[in-house]
Amino acid sequence: MSEMLRLLRLDAIHLMRERVALWALVVGLAVTLLAVWSGHAWLQGLNDERVSFLAEHDDKARSFRETLLSGKMTPEQLALAPVRVAFPLAYPLPPLADFTIGRSDIEPATAVVRMRYRSDTLFRVYQTDNPERLVRGQIDMSFVVVVVAPLLLIALGYGLFTGDRDRGTAQIMLAQAGSPLKLLAARSLNRLALVSAPILAGCVMLVALGPDPVDRFLPALKWIGIALLSLVFWQALILFVNALRIGSEAAALLLVGLWTLLVFLAPAVINAAAQYAFPPPSRLALIVESRAAEVAATGTYENDHPELAADPSLPTAEQYRRTVARNIGISRKIERRIAPLMARFDQQLSQQMEIVETAQLLSPPMTFSGLLAGVAGTDAKAYAQSRRAAFRNLADFKRTIAVHLAGRKDFTLSELDALPRYVPPPPASPGFMPLMAAFAFTLALWYLAWRLYRRTLVA
Amino acid sequence: VNQTWSMARKDMLEIVRDRRWLGTAIIVVVMSLAALFLAHQRVAGYEQDRLIAEAQDRKTWLNQGSRTPHGAAHFNTWAFRPLTPAALLDPGVSAHSGSAIWLEAHNQNPATARAAEDRAGSLDLGALSISWVFQVVVPLLVFAVAAGLVARDRERGTLRLMLAAGANARRIPLQKAMALGGMTLLAATPLLAAAAATFAMAPAPADMDQFQRLLLWIGAHAIYLAIMALVAVAVSARAKRVDSALVTLVAVWLLAVPMAPRLAASVAEIVAPMTTAQAFWRGVAADLGEAHVFDPEDPAAKALEKRVLAQYGVSQISDLPVSYAGIQLDEAEKHGNTVFDRHYSALHAQADRQRAIMRLAAVFSPLIALQNISAGVAGTDAIHQWHFVTQAEAHRRLTVAQLNADMIANAAGKDFDYIASPQLWASVPAFTYDPPSWTTLAHAWLPDAVILLGWLLAAWMLVVNAGQAMARSDV
Numbered sequence: 001m002s003e004m005l006r007l008l009r010l011d012a013i014h015l016m017r018e019r020v021a022l023w024a025l026v027v028g029l030a031v032t033l034l035a036v037w038s039g040h041a042w043l044q045g046l047n048d049e050r051v052s053f054l055a056e057h058d059d060k061a062r063s064f065r066e067t068l069l070s071g072k073m074t075p076e077q078l079a080l081a082p083v084r085v086a087f088p089l090a091y092p093l094p095p096l097a098d099f100t101i102g103r104s105d106i107e108p109a110t111a112v113v114r115m116r117y118r119s120d121t122l123f124r125v126y127q128t129d130n131p132e133r134l135v136r137g138q139i140d141m142s143f144v145v146v147v148v149a150p151l152l153l154i155a156l157g158y159g160l161f162t163g164d165r166d167r168g169t170a171q172i173m174l175a176q177a178g179s180p181l182k183l184l185a186a187r188s189l190n191r192l193a194l195v196s197a198p199i200l201a202g203c204v205m206l207v208a209l210g211p212d213p214v215d216r217f218l219p220a221l222k223w224i225g226i227a228l229l230s231l232v233f234w235q236a237l238i239l240f241v242n243a244l245r246i247g248s249e250a251a252a253l254l255l256v257g258l259w260t261l262l263v264f265l266a267p268a269v270i271n272a273a274a275q276y277a278f279p280p281p282s283r284l285a286l287i288v289e290s291r292a293a294e295v296a297a298t299g300t301y302e303n304d305h306p307e308l309a310a311d312p313s314l315p316t317a318e319q320y321r322r323t324v325a326r327n328i329g330i331s332r333k334i335e336r337r338i339a340p341l342m343a344r345f346d347q348q349l350s351q352q353m354e355i356v357e358t359a360q361l362l363s364p365p366m367t368f369s370g371l372l373a374g375v376a377g378t379d380a381k382a383y384a385q386s387r388r389a390a391f392r393n394l395a396d397f398k399r400t401i402a403v404h405l406a407g408r409k410d411f412t413l414s415e416l417d418a419l420p421r422y423v424p425p426p427p428a429s430p431g432f433m434p435l436m437a438a439f440a441f442t443l444a445l446w447y448l449a450w451r452l453y454r455r456t457l458v459a
Numbered sequence: 460v461n462q463t464w465s466m467a468r469k470d471m472l473e474i475v476r477d478r479r480w481l482g483t484a485i486i487v488v489v490m491s492l493a494a495l496f497l498a499h500q501r502v503a504g505y506e507q508d509r510l511i512a513e514a515q516d517r518k519t520w521l522n523q524g525s526r527t528p529h530g531a532a533h534f535n536t537w538a539f540r541p542l543t544p545a546a547l548l549d550p551g552v553s554a555h556s557g558s559a560i561w562l563e564a565h566n567q568n569p570a571t572a573r574a575a576e577d578r579a580g581s582l583d584l585g586a587l588s589i590s591w592v593f594q595v596v597v598p599l600l601v602f603a604v605a606a607g608l609v610a611r612d613r614e615r616g617t618l619r620l621m622l623a624a625g626a627n628a629r630r631i632p633l634q635k636a637m638a639l640g641g642m643t644l645l646a647a648t649p650l651l652a653a654a655a656a657t658f659a660m661a662p663a664p665a666d667m668d669q670f671q672r673l674l675l676w677i678g679a680h681a682i683y684l685a686i687m688a689l690v691a692v693a694v695s696a697r698a699k700r701v702d703s704a705l706v707t708l709v710a711v712w713l714l715a716v717p718m719a720p721r722l723a724a725s726v727a728e729i730v731a732p733m734t735t736a737q738a739f740w741r742g743v744a745a746d747l748g749e750a751h752v753f754d755p756e757d758p759a760a761k762a763l764e765k766r767v768l769a770q771y772g773v774s775q776i777s778d779l780p781v782s783y784a785g786i787q788l789d790e791a792e793k794h795g796n797t798v799f800d801r802h803y804s805a806l807h808a809q810a811d812r813q814r815a816i817m818r819l820a821a822v823f824s825p826l827i828a829l830q831n832i833s834a835g836v837a838g839t840d841a842i843h844q845w846h847f848v849t850q851a852e853a854h855r856r857l858t859v860a861q862l863n864a865d866m867i868a869n870a871a872g873k874d875f876d877y878i879a880s881p882q883l884w885a886s887v888p889a890f891t892y893d894p895p896s897w898t899t900l901a902h903a904w905l906p907d908a909v910i911l912l913g914w915l916l917a918a919w920m921l922v923v924n925a926g927q928a929m930a931r932s933d934v
Contacts, residue, residue, distance in 0.1 A: 020706065023710075027710070031718070034722065034725065037725075037729065038725035038728070038729060041728070041729045042728075045732065045735070049735045049737055052737060052738075053737050056737070056741065106555065106573070106575050106576060107576065108736075110737070124568075124571075127557050127569040127570060127571060127573060127736070128569055128733065128734065128735075128736045128739045128806060129555075129733055129736075130727075130733050130809070130810040130813050130814075130841070131552035131555035131556035131841055131844065132552055132724075132810065132813065132814055132817065132840070132841045133724045133727055133728055133733075133813055133817070134552070134555040134575070135551070135552045135554070135555050136720040136721055136723065136724035136817070136830075137583075137584075137720075137721050137724060138721055138724055138725045138728065139718070139721045139722055139725045143721065146582065147584070147713075147717055148713065148718070151709060151710075151713055154706075154709075155706045155709070155710065158702065158706070159702065248702045249607070249700075249701040249702045249705065251702075252702045252705045252706060253479070253603060253606075253705060256599075256603065256705065256709050257603070260596070260599055263582070263584070264584055264585075264595065264596065265486075265490070265596070267580070267581065267582040267583070267584065268584070268585065268586070268587040268591070269490075269493070269587060270580075270581075271578070271580030271581070271582075271583060271586070271587070272493075272494075272497055272586070272587040274579070274580060275578055275580070276497060276500065279504070280577040282504075282505075282508035282512070283558075283559065283571075283572035283574075283577070284508045284509055284511075284512035284539055284558070284559060284572060285508060285511070285512060287512065287516075287537055287559055287561075287572070288511075288512045288515040288516050288519065288537075291516060291519050291534070291537070292515065292519045294534070295519050295522075295523045295534060298530075298534075345577065348577075349577065349579050350579075352578065352579040352580070353579040356579060356580055356581050360581055360582075363582075365582065366581050366582045369581055369582035370581040370582070373581070379581070380578075380579035380580075380581075384579075
């Protein structure tokens with residue numbers, strides 16, 4: 001143990017004298033700070049938006065409730081109440097959106113549930129972001145862990161043993177009394193520590209700066225665990241490449257090539273293949289289908305001005321009640337017509353997710369990236385679950401209103417209170433299989449590297 | 460000059476003999492062909508869907524039967540954005556900007572149907588496209604090949620021999636850059652030919668403007684790759700060992716390619732955040748409510764009534780020879796238009812500000828400037844999107860105004876009970892997007908072209924400087 005500590009200390013002194021180590025530390029710190037700044041601002045923005053949305057719409061819902069409670073609504077207003085009542089729907093804040101921005105920058109997270117809306121129009125007016133910024137993405141801690149940190153490890157470690165071989169110091173190293181494997185372990189640990197330290201500091205800062213540090217502590221711990229496993233995987237790969245009988249130039253080239261293949265090429269190809277194999281149906285087809293159904297089912301004004309779609313031979317309140325009932329009928333007809341398309345969207349996206357989840361085992365960085373987004377609650381799966389829950393809530397809401405209308409009575413306070421509210425799905429835990437696969441892959445690499453070293457060093 | 464060429468030829472031969480070059484060239488060719496195939500499928504599939512959707516939407520509009528013009532104005536039509544052949548080259552922002560806009564009365568809706576929402580990928584560092592291959596993958600491969608160009612000669616001692624044989628130290632980096640450029644061109648030529656062929660096979664016929672866009676796209680990428688090749692040779696010329704040259708170049712690539720655009724986007728969002736969707740719509744709703752012509756107590760409603768009665772020389776609304784409800788609708792629409800103009804212009808100005816901030820990051824990387832030019836010439840940048848949005852909005856206003864005018868003229872005494880015949884729907888023209896020529900919107904990416912040329916000049920100077928340094932010092 002004391003020998004290992006001595007080796008660690010000596011190697012640390014040696015490492016800190018190298019310019020590349022200083023650069024790696026500076027780059028690591030700078031990118032991490034930027035990721036913390038960007039991630040914190042992003043989560044703050046998401047939180048502020050959610051809070052202000054809920055405050056605004058809860059106020060409206062409360063005001064509606066108070067008017068109903070006061071009994072001051074006219075019969076006409078009561079008849080139109082089922083189309084006027086609206087509840088806010090907001091996805092819970094993803095626990096670690098500041099760590100992994102993921103899909104939180106393109107997915108709508110708030111909507112208003114009301115009778116007139118359908119599953120294809122529930123999230124209707126949110127696309128005001130700057131697409132130029134969206135397409136470029138943002139720097140977050142996931143980017144640091146998955147993209148930047150492996151390159152820093154490669155820069156620090158491509159000559160871990162090949163450098164000794166090139167310089168001829170490998171023989172001297174083997175002639176020493178100490179274990180060369182321990183020396184390599186010490187070098188690996190120091191390089192891992194150098195790259196991990198800024199990341200760990202960044203994670204601590206994000207938890208401390210963000211909301212609910214206590215609630216976020218456990219997910220953050222999981223996230224850090226996966227991030228460290230990712231770094232350990234890269235260090236194992238670096239050790240493995242160093243164990244091959246190649247020079248440091250070839251080792252550097254091979255490692256950079258592997259990094260490009262695993263981080264850039266494989267994900268791009270896998271994502272493109274998943275989209276090609278399971279393309280979602282055309283959004284444009286969905287639009288024209290719903291419109292054709294709407295125009296076929298609609299007479300005059302039912303869907304836009306129910307107060308105008310009246311039969312003058314009836315009392316006004318009754319006219320409105322009938323219009324509202326017709327409105328429900330129209331909405332149902334459209335929902336029925338577009339249901340196969342909506343189901344196909346869900347099915348194709350699920351298939352895409354499945355194929356990506358399976359194929360990403362070919363690229364451990366992709367697996368790590370998926371796991372990090374899963375823990376952060378910003379992956380495609382988490383949003384698909386929230387979306388399904390939102391659609392279920394809308395359907396339940398409309399069903400309850402339809403039951404009320406069938407009773408042909410005035411809308412009451414108890415009916416308002418009984419209307420279903422959005423219940424977010426329980427947070428999905430990251431897949432066990434990908435985690436196990438990533439772990440097994442890392443372990444296998446370590447084992448292979450160890451065996452190669454034993455053979456090389458003994459020979 | 461002859462010596463320069465012969466040295467460059469020798470280096471080209473060395474690169475060809477290096478199996479790594481062949482390997483990387485094969486990777487680039489395969490990825491590019493796959494990207495072109497996928498782009499063709501994407502654009503052709505989208506265009507097919509769009510044409511069907513447009514025809515069906517028009518049919519639905521024409522066959523809606525007799526109904527009130529205002530009901531029809533609410534229902535209205537959709538504007539679907541076409542993709543031109545140039546979109547094959549670079550998807551730009553199209554996946555994030557929406558391709559369909561509902562043109563309804565009272566509302567200027569944002570573009571919807573964003574393809575990015577219908578993808579469930581992981582570790583998305585850019586969609587596979589021919590632009591992505593040239594902007595992201597090729598520079599790294601150029602760096603990998605170039606790292607040893609001068610450094611290896613130095614490491615092996617052959618650089619000293621070359622100089623002893625009379626080679627001009629100042630010219631060596633330039634010769635190496637020429638060799639590298641030649642080989643990059645050799646690898647890129649079949650790809651560019653494939654891009655041109657795919658372009659010619661695009662679903663919509665390519666006119667002269669589209670071919671000019673293709674040439675501009677090729678030119679911009681050629682300059683970008685030349686910059687990368689020059690930088691790579693300059694680093695190799697200054698490095699003592701090949702491995703350190705490679706690590707330095709990978710660090711340069713990391714900063715310039717995956718990091719700089721993200722860094723720019725992160726800083727832009729922090730420094731000049733866009734108004735959130737909620738704040739935007741809240742602001743719109745508040746301003747729309749400022750003047751409510753249907754509320755008899757509203758000063759705007761009172762002023763309108765007074766003006767209309769005076770215009771027609773009558774004392775009460777029921778005496779009007781036209782539909783007062785139609786006039787109210789028209790007035791509300793005009794008020795809405797000013798509100799939407801104000802809010803969307805502010806949103807657009809914010810996006811412009813973010814673009815300017817992101818452009819500042821071009822100091823770290825020529826990629827940002829290239830991305831702006833590439834998407835600009837492909838017609839898939841935010842400026843082209845805004846052009847589409849503007850035309851669609853003009854059509855919405857025209858349609859709603861036409862339907863309101865019909866109501867004003869024909870609904871006297873009936874107002875909202877007036878039913879128009881299907882001839883009215885046929886008289887409303889269908890929306891046809893007229894894409895701009897590249898010269899119309901070139902002003903948007905001219906600063907980027909200047910930045911790219913500035914980078915080329917700087918990279919050239921780096922190589923010249925490296926040659927001078929070699930001549931001055933002991934190699």
